[in-house]
Amino acid sequence: MRNLKRVLLGVFVLLLVLAVLAFVLENQQSVSLLFLGWAGPQLPVSLITVLALLIGMLVGPILGWFVKRASRISRKRLV
Numbered sequence: 001m002r003n004l005k006r007v008l009l010g011v012f013v014l015l016l017v018l019a020v021l022a023f024v025l026e027n028q029q030s031v032s033l034l035f036l037g038w039a040g041p042q043l044p045v046s047l048i049t050v051l052a053l054l055i056g057m058l059v060g061p062i063l064g065w066f067v068k069r070a071s072r073i074s075r076k077r078l079v
Contacts, residue, residue, distance in 0.1 A: 024050075 027046035032039055 024044075024046040027049070028044050030042040031045055031048065032042050033048065034040075
């Protein structure tokens with residue numbers, strides 16, 4: 001049973017890597033983002049998308065921690 005889980009996990013990771021590789025290879029055209037008058041450098045679409053994903057993966061848990069902390073503080077005030 002343990003070996004089956006390892007094999008399934010390996011297959012899942014391999015499929016995920018192949019999907020990411022296909023996404024990166026299909027989105028090589030360069031674009032420049034314009035935000036609040038600031039123009040970013042010309043980067044591939046895939047790189048911008050992956051960077052946005054990674055930033056979201058960092059910001060999301062941090063915001064969740066702040067919300068959890070704030071609710072904990074407000075509960076302490078009520079007691």
